[in-house]
Amino acid sequence: MPRRTLLAFALGLVLLVTGCGGPGRTPQRVTAQPSVPAAPTPTPSPKPQPSRTTPKPKPTLRPLPKKLPVGLHRRSGSPGVALTFDDGPDPRYTPQILAQLRAAHVTATFCLVGKQAKRYPHLVAQIVREGHQLCNHSWRHDVDLGRRPAAEIRADLERTNRAIRAAAPDAPITWFRQPGGRWTAEELTVARQLGLRPLHWSVDPQDWDHPPAKKIIARVESAAHHGSVVLMHDAGGDRTQTMAACRRLIPDLKRRYGIVRLR
Numbered sequence: 001m002p003r004r005t006l007l008a009f010a011l012g013l014v015l016l017v018t019g020c021g022g023p024g025r026t027p028q029r030v031t032a033q034p035s036v037p038a039a040p041t042p043t044p045s046p047k048p049q050p051s052r053t054t055p056k057p058k059p060t061l062r063p064l065p066k067k068l069p070v071g072l073h074r075r076s077g078s079p080g081v082a083l084t085f086d087d088g089p090d091p092r093y094t095p096q097i098l099a100q101l102r103a104a105h106v107t108a109t110f111c112l113v114g115k116q117a118k119r120y121p122h123l124v125a126q127i128v129r130e131g132h133q134l135c136n137h138s139w140r141h142d143v144d145l146g147r148r149p150a151a152e153i154r155a156d157l158e159r160t161n162r163a164i165r166a167a168a169p170d171a172p173i174t175w176f177r178q179p180g181g182r183w184t185a186e187e188l189t190v191a192r193q194l195g196l197r198p199l200h201w202s203v204d205p206q207d208w209d210h211p212p213a214k215k216i217i218a219r220v221e222s223a224a225h226h227g228s229v230v231l232m233h234d235a236g237g238d239r240t241q242t243m244a245a246c247r248r249l250i251p252d253l254k255r256r257y258g259i260v261r262l263r
């Protein structure tokens, strides 16, 4: 009897040692032969190999708030209307809209995607040379950027700023606009820490959905008021209809409200 008790105790001890594992232990490290002493812990390598049994954790996205956070700029800051063009620069459409703005002697704000700025630095330089304002629109138009960890948001905005500054070293980058307008309060905090003011809009003709120019014109003209910020796109798809609409909208808005710089 005492011998059997001793055996049971020894077996229990073995199970305890091999089966439970500490917090840092993974099941596949459990040795099949408990009598063999465990191999010494290997020196931690600088690049840990991902475990085959542990699935890669999904990126943690914070939920979008039900309402847009407070503090977004949706007004031009004066009685005139401000025009904003998103997602560029684009070699097909950015030069066209620049020519229209130049001809009307007005300026706009260009919300630039970092990858596009890196690819077309001469267009960034031209936008700045012609007196327009700059807005950071994230590195790759990440509609979920605001839901990511603050460090990732910061890295994205800084990378985008670097690409813009590489093309136009002395140009101030005043604004940041979250792609899709999917803002979070955390993102606003990061943008402010980087000296970027959060720019939203008040008039959205949904030109990204390729409505005919007539519809873009009607939507803007029915919604625009003194102090409106109009959202349009000079990149990200076929913008022929936006370009056509602007030929009418720019002179009309200028006459009715004035076209102003964002303040």
Ligand SMILES: [Zn+2]
Residues within 6 Å of the ligand: 086, 087, 137, 141, 179, 180
């Ligand atoms: Zn966009």
